[in-house]
Amino acid sequence: xxDSTGAAKDVVLAFSxxxxxxFCIPYLKERGYAVHTVFADTGGxxxxxxxxxxxxxxxxxxxxxxxxxxxxxxxxGFVKPFVWAGEGYQGQYPLLVSDRYLIVxxxxxxxxxxxxxxxxxxxxxxxxDQVRFDLAVKALGDYEIIAPIREIQRxxxxxxxxxxxxxxxxxxxxxAKQKSYTINENLLGLTMSGGEIDRWEAPxxxxxxxxxxxxxxxxxxxxxxxxxxxxxxxxLDGERMAGHAILARLNALLAPYGVGRGIYTGDxxxxxxxxxIFEAPGLVALLAAHRALEEAVLSRHQNRFKPEVAxxxxxxxxxxxxxxxxxxxxxxxxxxxxACVNGEVTLETQGATVHAVAVKSPHxxxxxxxxxxxxxxxxxxxxxxxxRLYGMSSTLWAEVNRQ
Numbered sequence: 001x002x003d004s005t006g007a008a009k010d011v012v013l014a015f016s017x018x019x020x021x022x023f024c025i026p027y028l029k030e031r032g033y034a035v036h037t038v039f040a041d042t043g044g045x046x047x048x049x050x051x052x053x054x055x056x057x058x059x060x061x062x063x064x065x066x067x068x069x070x071x072x073x074x075x076x077g078f079v080k081p082f083v084w085a086g087e088g089y090q091g092q093y094p095l096l097v098s099d100r101y102l103i104v105x106x107x108x109x110x111x112x113x114x115x116x117x118x119x120x121x122x123x124x125x126x127x128x129d130q131v132r133f134d135l136a137v138k139a140l141g142d143y144e145i146i147a148p149i150r151e152i153q154r155x156x157x158x159x160x161x162x163x164x165x166x167x168x169x170x171x172x173x174x175x176a177k178q179k180s181y182t183i184n185e186n187l188l189g190l191t192m193s194g195g196e197i198d199r200w201e202a203p204x205x206x207x208x209x210x211x212x213x214x215x216x217x218x219x220x221x222x223x224x225x226x227x228x229x230x231x232x233x234x235x236l237d238g239e240r241m242a243g244h245a246i247l248a249r250l251n252a253l254l255a256p257y258g259v260g261r262g263i264y265t266g267d268x269x270x271x272x273x274x275x276x277i278f279e280a281p282g283l284v285a286l287l288a289a290h291r292a293l294e295e296a297v298l299s300r301h302q303n304r305f306k307p308e309v310a311x312x313x314x315x316x317x318x319x320x321x322x323x324x325x326x327x328x329x330x331x332x333x334x335x336x337x338x339a340c341v342n343g344e345v346t347l348e349t350q351g352a353t354v355h356a357v358a359v360k361s362p363h364x365x366x367x368x369x370x371x372x373x374x375x376x377x378x379x380x381x382x383x384x385x386x387x388r389l390y391g392m393s394s395t396l397w398a399e400v401n402r403q
Contacts, residue, residue, distance in 0.1 A: 008034040010116040011146060014107045014133070015039050015065070017053035018183065019174060020122035023163040024148045025060035026170055028120060034063040036114055040106040042070035042099040043187025043248055060172060064114075068106040071244035074099050074187055078317075079247060079283070083290045084231050084334040085310035089318045093264045094280045094287070096189040100129055101322040104136040111143065118144045124159065125150040128269045131320040139323035160194070180206060187247055189260065189280030203263070203277055210251065211261040211279045217351040218256060225346045226289045231338030233286060250282030257351045260284035269319045285354050289345035292356030297340050297363040309333055 011028060015021045015037035028035050037057040041050060050067060057065040078098045088094045107119050119137055123130035130147060137143050149159060156162040160182075164174050181194040190209035197203055226246075227235035236246050254260065260281035268274040295303055313330045321327060343361025347354050367377070376383075388395075 008032055009118060010034050010036060010063070010114050011118040011120050012036045012038055012107050012110045012114070012116055013062075013120040014103050014122070015053070015057055015062075016122070016184075017049075017056045018122070019160065019163055019167075020124070020149050020182075022056060022060060022172070022174075023166060024120060024122050025057070025062055026167070026172070027148045027152075028146070029061050033118075035061070035120075036110060036116070037062040037065045038103075038107045038110045039065070039067045040070040040099070040103040041067055042074045042102060043244060044185030044190065066110060068109075070099065070102050070106065071187055071248075072242065073102045073105070075243040075247065077102055079188070079243060079286070080232055081313070081331050081334055082283075082317075083233070083286050084331075084338055085313045086287060086291050086294065087307060087310040087314050088287075089314050090266045092262065093266060093276075093278065093318075094189065094283050095314065095317055096186070096191050096278055096280055096283075097129060097132070097184055098317055098322075099186045099188065100132040101136050104133055104140065108137065108140055108143065117142070118146060120146040120148065122149055123147055125153045126270070126272065128274070128318070128320070131269050132322070135320040136322055183209070185209070187244055187251075188283055189251075189278060191279075192277040193275065197263075197275055197277060200275060207277055209277075209279050210255040211258045211281065212256045214258065214351065216256070217258055221348055221350045222253060222257060223346055223348045223357075224250070224253060224285070225344055226286070227344050228290065228293055229342055231290065231294070231335075231341040233289070247282045247286065250285050254281035254285055254349060254354065255279070257281075257349045259349050259352065259354050261352075285347055288354050288356055289347055290341070292359050293343050293345050293361060294338075294341050296359055297343070297361055297365060298337065299365070302337055306334075306337060 009032065011033045013021065013024055013028065013035050016039065025035050025037070039050070039053050045053070054065055054067065078095075082095060082098070111117065111119055121133045123133055130150065134145055137145055152162060153159055167174055181192045181197070184191045192207055192209060195204070195207070197207060225237050226233050233243060233246050234240055236249055260283065261277070261279045263275070263277055265273060265275045298306070309330050313327060313334070316322070316324055316327045340363040342363060343359065345356050346358035348357045349355070
């Protein structure tokens, strides 16, 4: 594809080094594009893997490559409101691919830098990510979207096998794990699909990422202490640090205990049932700590109402509506609800699960003269009167309709 001068048209490709985006570079080049790759490092890779991704882009013929630090953006743009919400999608899935929205923003910034209005991604036509990418691009400007994997699906049923063969025929190796699974890693966690996972079978030994198997869990229990200010984690074990650094540290501490691993089956945006393995040790820990603190300091009515807002916020983010104004409206409520969510929570794990074992806050709603099920500063007559009035409607129905 060339412009009016005969030069190759520039396209910016959101690049991860995986099978799909690796395929996209030679595919687009062979169609006349100059491919500029962007890797938004949202915290799921180490220095060695970052170097591999950069080398992979060069090997495949990218015209340029940039790596963008996405840690701070993913914390402020997703983790903070997600923890405030406190709900996984359909009560389970912790939205681990929500970095897609931040990847789009990084890619569009690169488009603007090189003067291109064309963005490409490696999403398939079967999954949710294509919706997230496309809707985010459309919300942020007037850009042309190219999706090579969707294009090849018109002619090839076994897409991954075709991509692998396409690369190997051109002399490019494909990592062994990429042949079996689609793997996504970022600061939020890791997801795996493909192979026996997609066949609704028990995951094999190779279907494991960060979380250690049961036989490798440490014998000693682990305790960590998280400090919160207005619902945001600001310190770990007394050490103040940036939010994304806290999440990264929690991932490293809790993954050896197998915390945060699960198999999720749910309703996708496009109507299919999705099945993935996910591992999110740090995010699961943050949710547990925040919920323990929040439930102690919010009023009963706040605690009852908030899940309704949270569920809607999570659905919007999952389904691609990250930039919808309703999401911002809901976040305004969530932010307001966090004014008194201040304090410390101690978490403990012996493996697989994590529990909040201690909570400290000046805002815990304790009554000075009463402790639940232990002592009270009211009398028996007051308790009996409360019960009578509180249950009057149900009691009257039973009396009137008793046979």
